[in-house]
Amino acid sequence: MAEIFSLPFMRNALLAGLAVSVAAALIGSFVVARRMAFIGAGIAHSSFAGVVIGFLLGINPLISAGIFASLTGLSIGFLSRNYKIEEESAVGVFFPFSMALGIILLGFVKGFTPDIMGYLFGDVLLVGKTEILLSFLTMGLVIVFFLMFFREMVYSTFDEETSRVLGIKVALVYYLFLFLSSVTIVVSIKVVGIILLSGLLVIPPLAALQFAKNMKSYVILSVLFGILSSVGGLFLSYWLNLPSGATIISVSFLLLLASGLTRKLVFR
């Protein structure tokens, strides 16, 4: 066990994994409650074009991916709120378009780009001090957002129309949520990868739903399952020499399976 902590890349991965799993579980609990799981996958995949733009411009791909994913997330929200386009349909437009754009632009990147696989599937070796800093900053932002807007998020998720009657700034809360979802997704890329990222958002809250008695216990359990998935997944990936992102998502899936079975056998 101590051996893992003596390795700088594993220490970095565990720290970043811890921070992104907390942020992703907080965001994910409302992604699931709002029935917008496909949006998480859409924003994650749209960041691929941003990553490639970063390679092209010679800047940190996370910065360009962050800008691209945030614009995509906010555009999906704008289209669904102001035009007769369902959120899921808007994702169906942006998801393939950004992937297509990324693939086209990849052809213009000079030289070999081995890192691209790390962005797609996650690679703990890519996690450095900047990523740790960004992860903790994002986790802090997400925690502050939920401390401030928890009631508004719960109420607008449950009944948007009555929330508006009560004077809640529903659109503001929604756009802030979409922005933070995009940022969380982008900083999680290096830990689990673009392809697998929606699992980190959706699976821990689904496991939490099996036991939740109210919204607070739901969010707290989501965070606990998120931490268990990422830390447990990183340990397992080290011991069994498996890819980190895929192991994290597999652990979270096993946790969901165990939660469902426990609920069925013990609580029913």
Added chain:
Amino acid sequence: MKALEVRKVWFTYQSEPVLKNINFSVEEGELVAILGPNGAGKTTLLKIILGLLKPQKGEVRIFGLPPEKARGIVGYVPQNLSPNRRMPITAEAVVLMGAYRGFLKPLGKEIRRAVEEVLQQVGMIAFRKRLFGELSGGQRQRVLIARALVRRPKLLILDEPETGLDPSFQEGFYKLLLRVKQAYGTTILIVTHDVMAVSQRVSSIACLNRELVAHGRPQEVLTGENLKCLYGEAAAYFGHGPAPHMVVEEHSGGNF
């Protein structure tokens, strides 16, 4: 005092007039129904009263205030609420939502007491820790009524409240509304297409079919002529006996 004034309201949606020159008022303490067939503009009028839509012409006043400034005195029970049934929100938390006072404004102990009181009133106190999604349609409706009542609104607005109510609770539901009206002097506005449910229970009826067809006491308003204007040629209303009833001679639409 006038609890609600709707003054010359016009609303057009994609060049199609949905509401034409709607003009009526409701006195404080009245129990009023807005009656009309599907597509009559009832929900649009309601959204204008609630401040969710702005009319192209005309204005609404609630106790003299524009809707956006009257939010603290209005309680609202929406129609066909379809939240994620898996969302783990308790009945108690749903009622607490009605007591929302603003961003970062804490809820005091008196609010917790008010939540218990209204849950007791609607007969849902034993279900307060149950998840909203696990309740029956009628139980959910009772919780939503409790949510609307928790801050003792001066004006209570209900959009098609009988939807989802089991018949056994429907009578109790109107008794509950009357108790609220008597206890707190609450003005109640019910939007419905169910003539029979409201005809004996309300003090006045506003008949709406994109324009105000009639407004007054039920016996004055529920005439054959007005009902034909609302529901078509085939509708007829009989006011004899202890319970008035309406019949449709030929099934010509989708309203009954």
